[in-house]
Amino acid sequence: MVTGTPEVYASGERSDNRRKLSMNTVKVRNIEIGAGIPKICVPIVGKTKEEILAAARSFEDVALDVVEWRVDWFEGVFDFAQVEDVLKDLRPALGETPILFTFRTSKEGGEKAIEADAYAELNKKAAATGLVDLVDVEAFTGDEVVKDIIEGAHAHDVKVVASNHDFDTTPDKDDIVGRLVKMQELGADIPKIAVMPQCKKDVLTLLEATREMAEEHADRPIITMSMAGTGLISRLCGEVFGSALTFGAVGKASAPGQMNASDLREILTLIDKSI
Secondary structure, eight states, X not given: OBOSOSOOOOTTOSOTTSOOOOOOOEEETTEEETSSSOEEXXXXXXXXXXXXXXXXXXXXXXXXXXXXXXXGGOTTTTSHHHHHHHHHHHHHHHTTSOEEEEOOBGGGTXXXXXXXXXXXXXXXXXXXXXXXXXXXXXXXXXXXXXXXXXXXXXXXXXXXEEEEEESSOOOOHHHHHHHHHHHHHHTOSEEEEEEOOSSXXXXXXXHHHHHHIIIIIOSSOBEEEEOTTTTGGGGTOHHHHTBOEEEEEXXXXXXXXXXXXXXXXXXXXXXXXXX
């Protein structure tokens, strides 16, 4: 696979129309999230070890930056020995590409339900293997659970994406900003929110919330997106509004509105050259 972007800039290094807020970037392996062109994350949603590794091999010639293993799709997810067995082969298959470990719960659009204690244990164990670079933590699982996972991940130098997904509506701007601020206050390295638009105005709400968070509140990278076809533009204009990473698909998408990763790279590069 092809990792990295054509150009990487330290935060604040480019001026004019670029975001002027000084913030910390997040470095994972050879990728610096929050600098330059928004990074591209591609999900793996295989149900078996064979499907998962086949997906990883299919990324060899794809220009991506991060791979998300959506472990909630994996049929052996509730047996950690099986999870670790997959990771031991997935890590070398992906080389130096960072791995984001994600159990998306059914309440936020994932494949399976899980109790909070088991959810925390799974994420902390994954971080402790040394085989993943980031873990995704659903920010409204409960403050103590979230803090426990963040502390456990950081103890092993694993970064944390705190996330929230609304597959029904788009909250108002202040609500979106408030959720992102809370994630930052909980200690997550990268706050993330994905919302569902019911109209074009909802997409504008998400973009304005992104701008406000990035320019007025954030001291670290954020990830935002408006889902489905209506929200597609939000996956493309992160460099303008302040979202540091976007999701693209190779094969099966993990969320509505994800476009092909190679097409996404081309568009992001063209935008970067024009601003």
